Every structure is written in C-alpha cells, then in structure tokens.
Amino acid sequence: MQRILIIEDETEIAGYLRRGLTLEGFIVEIANDGNTGLAAARENPPDLVVLDLMLPGLDGLEVARRLRAASEVPIIILTARDAVPDRVAGLESGADDYLVKPFAFEELLARIRVQLRRRQSAQQSDVLRYNNLIIDTAAREVRIGDRRVDLTAKEYELLEQFMRHPQQVLTREVIYDRVWGYDFGGESNIIEVYVRYLRQKLEAGGEPRLIQTVRGVGYILREE
Ligand code: CA
Numbered sequence: 001m002q003r004i005l006i007i008e009d010e011t012e013i014a015g016y017l018r019r020g021l022t023l024e025g026f027i028v029e030i031a032n033d034g035n036t037g038l039a040a041a042r043e044n045p046p047d048l049v050v051l052d053l054m055l056p057g058l059d060g061l062e063v064a065r066r067l068r069a070a071s072e073v074p075i076i077i078l079t080a081r082d083a084v085p086d087r088v089a090g091l092e093s094g095a096d097d098y099l100v101k102p103f104a105f106e107e108l109l110a111r112i113r114v115q116l117r118r119r120q121s122a123q124q125s126d127v128l129r130y131n132n133l134i135i136d137t138a139a140r141e142v143r144i145g146d147r148r149v150d151l152t153a154k155e156y157e158l159l160e161q162f163m164r165h166p167q168q169v170l171t172r173e174v175i176y177d178r179v180w181g182y183d184f185g186g187e188s189n190i191i192e193v194y195v196r197y198l199r200q201k202l203e204a205g206g207e208p209r210l211i212q213t214v215r216g217v218g219y220i221l222r223e224e
Contacts, residue, residue, distance in 0.1 A: 002116060003027045005046035007037030007063060008078065009055050013101075017050065020105045021112075034058030038066055043177075046073060048115055050108070051095070053079040061093045068094025074115035076108070128163040130221060133202070133210060135163050147205050154179065155201070158194050162211060162221035171218040195219060 004026045008014040011032070018028045029046065031037035034055050041049065049067060053060035064075055077098040091098065096118075097111050126137040132145045140156050142149040151159065157179045161170060175191055199211055212220050 001025065001027050002047040003029065003044070004048050004050060004112070005029050005031065005037065005040055006050045007031045007034065007055065007060075008050070008052040009033060010052070013052075013078075016105070017108070020109070024109060034060065034063040037063055041067055041073065042070070045071060047119070048074045048076065048112060050076050050078060050112070053077055061089055064093040064095045072119075074119050076111055076115060078103070128160070130163060130166045131210065131223065132207075133163070135160060144202055144205065144207055149201050149204075151198070151201060155194060155198050158191075159198055159202075162219070165221070167220065167222045169214050169218055169220045173218075175218060191219075 004021055006014055006017050006021075006028060008017070008030065009032050014030045014032070018030055021028045029040055029044070031040045035058055037049070037051070038058075040046075051060055051064055051067075055063065060077065060079075064077065067073060067075055074097075075095040077095040078101055079098055080101040096115055099108055099111060128135050128137060134143045135141065135156075137160060142151055142156065142159065158175065161175065161178050172191055179194075180190070195211055195213075199209060202211070203209060209224055210221055212222055212224065214220055
C-alpha cells in the first residue's frame, strides 16, 4: 500500500482528505505543522506528500525545500493564494504540482495518481552504478563486472542504500532506520553482520573492497 503524508493545519480539510484517501486504499498520515511533517517524512518516508502552503511556524515553501533536499518524494502543494508568483515559488521550491483551494477531491486524487505513476516509472528505470558494481533496482539484480551476485532481501536493501548515496557516510542510525525501519538500540551488531555478508559476496571474485568502515560512525561506499 502506498503512504501519503498530509501536512495541513486546517483539521477539517486534513480529516476530509484522510477519509477520502483512506477509502481509495492509501495509508494516510497527517501532520498539523511543518516541523512535525518533516519529522514524519524522515521517520517513515511517504510515497507522496500533500503540503499546504499556509502553515503556522515553518512556511510551506520552506517545508517543500527541505523535503526535496532530503528525498525525491513527489510533493503536491495546496494553496489558497491563487497568485502566479506563489505558484512559481511553489514549483521552484521543488514541488511537483499544485492545487488551488478550494478544489474537488477527485481533482486531487487524479493529480496524486499522476505523480505516483511518474515516480514509479522513474524508479523502474533506475539502474545505479558505482565503479563496476551495477544494481537494477526494478529487478533487484546486482552485478559486479560480469559476475552476477545473489543477495538476500536485506542484503540487497542495505546495498541499495549505499548505491543511492555513494561516497557519503551512512551512520548506523540512518542504516537502521532505512533498512530495518526501527531502532535496534546501540547494542545490536546486525549491521556489522550484514556488511560482512555483503563484503563476502561482493569480493568473492577477488574484487577490491567497496564498503568501507568509518570507525565509530558507520559505513561508506567508496574505493579504498
Ligand atoms: Ca493552512
């Protein structure tokens, strides 16, 4: 099921959207202000965000910018202000579409489906490369040079995180959150175990190590 995060301070509108979208089969989460919305998007990344522009505290445009800086999640902006400069600012902030209030629910639903389809086809063609390591995220296939590497589901998910953020340190907390979806606490060695599995499989043909340990912090995908 696809998850939609609604960031909207007007509880009536938020409740109305929640009911409608739930009936359409989406999992809906509501945040009543920008900071709560950003935290919700970090903790449990949604497939799409519906974002009201006029929010208390952190402004909707700023929320859109921060969401976009952190991920490729589709963002549909709701705005009561039917002014061209606002629309332009909305799209420049990284939003994918906007809708002027008041709008018909069916119209929002149609826009949501367009964005989700677009996102899906973008994901399907996603082939990620680093050096001679190639992963096809649609087929979940991994090759290193000419060699096909068979991974378990968790090993694959861990590798995909590294491939999506090459040459970037991934902290243990971020890896737990993105691959296992919850906090194991500081004591678990599950990441170490899975990194060891991954290295064994990726280096089985004598290939150089690509997943490096950053002591006390986490791991990074890069050449030694
Ligand atoms: Ca509002």
